[in-house]
Amino acid sequence: METLTQLHKRAIKEKWAMPHFNFSSLEQLEGIIDALRETKSPALVGTSEGERDAMGLKQVVALVESFRKEGIVVFLNADHSHSVDAAKKAVEAGYDSIHIDLSKKSFKENVEGTREVVKYSKKINSKVEVEGELGYLVTDSSKIYKEKIKIPEESYTKVDEAVEFVKETGVDRFAPAIGNLHGIAANKPVVHFKLVQELRKSLPDDLTLVLHGGSGINDEDIKRLVSMGVNNIHFSTELRVAYTEALREELKEKPEETAPYKYLDDPRKATVEIVKQKIALFGSAGRV
Numbered sequence: 096m097e098t099l100t101q102l103h104k105r106a107i108k109e110k111w112a113m114p115h116f117n118f119s120s121l122e123q124l125e126g127i128i129d130a131l132r133e134t135k136s137p138a139l140v141g142t143s144e145g146e147r148d149a150m151g152l153k154q155v156v157a158l159v160e161s162f163r164k165e166g167i168v169v170f171l172n173a174d175h176s177h178s179v180d181a182a183k184k185a186v187e188a189g190y191d192s193i194h195i196d197l198s199k200k201s202f203k204e205n206v207e208g209t210r211e212v213v214k215y216s217k218k219i220n221s222k223v224e225v226e227g228e229l230g231y232l233v234t235d236s237s238k239i240y241k242e243k244i245k246i247p248e249e250s251y252t253k254v255d256e257a258v259e260f261v262k263e264t265g266v267d268r269f270a271p272a273i274g275n276l277h278g279i280a281a282n283k284p285v286v287h288f289k290l291v292q293e294l295r296k297s298l299p300d301d302l303t304l305v306l307h308g309g310s311g312i313n314d315e316d317i318k319r320l321v322s323m324g325v326n327n328i329h330f331s332t333e334l335r336v337a338y339t340e341a342l343r344e345e346l347k348e349k350p351e352e353t354a355p356y357k358y359l360d361d362p363r364k365a366t367v368e369i370v371k372q373k374i375a376l377f378g379s380a381g382r383v
């Protein structure tokens with residue numbers, strides 16, 4: 096099986112993007128895996144700190160590993176680790192990939208913490224990929240905002256800082272703030288394409304450029320970002336919404352049903368559908 100890094104490099108060359116889907120239940124993960132099996136797409140699946148606390152670090156690692164043994168090309172990411180300590184625990188538990196997100200700290204603290212995670216992770220497993228983040232997203236993935244969200248100018252990633260950050264930390268993947276946000280807002284995010292273009296031009300050719308907060312960005316913008324060399328895209332909120340709406344519907348329709356595996360089947364199927372739609376946008380189908 097190709098390593099995560101080999102796949103990301105191929106994605107840059109072939110102009111597609113590696114999907115990243117978050118999960119916090121077995122049925123969500125099964126839905127994602129079913130879609131990968133059907134479309135022959137690789138993917139990263141991720142758990143935030145809250146998601147991995149809920150499911151258990153070792154348990155999540157074992158689950159993903161079990162699907163990989165069946166031939167599914169899937170890797171596990173410790174999404175948005177907000178401390179060096181949380182990142183180290185995930186790599187020790189066997190995660191394939193670490194996202195260290197110190198973007199709310201000062202530039203200096205972000206560089207130092209991220210560099211420490213890169214060094215520590217590669218020592219434990221040389222194949223582990225590490226992602227760093229610079230510039231910050233103003234919102235939360237668990238929310239559907241009724242109001243419009245304005246993105247403050249100072250939260251955008253600055254190109255010169257990005258170049259220095261990548262050089263100083265040695266990260267494999269870089270997540271910038273380019274107008275994207277977590278969750279879904281009343282207004283559509285305005286993607287700063289020129290900034291994406293400058294970042295892609297200024298950063299190393301083989302560096303993976305990551306888009307967080309894919310939910311809420313329109314399909315045409317996602318396709319354009321992929322064509323510009325954004326080769327890793329995160330979706331969480333839309334998957335959560337599809338799952339939860341299907342679950343509410345099912346419970347309403349069958350108030351007598353008490354077997355979880357029965358009423359969780361529709362939410363799983365809803366997950367398969369939304370994941371397949373995203374895979375079609377990323378061009379990642381048939382790549383493995």
Ligand SMILES: [Zn+2]
Pocket residue numbers: 175277307308329
């Ligand atoms: Zn994110």
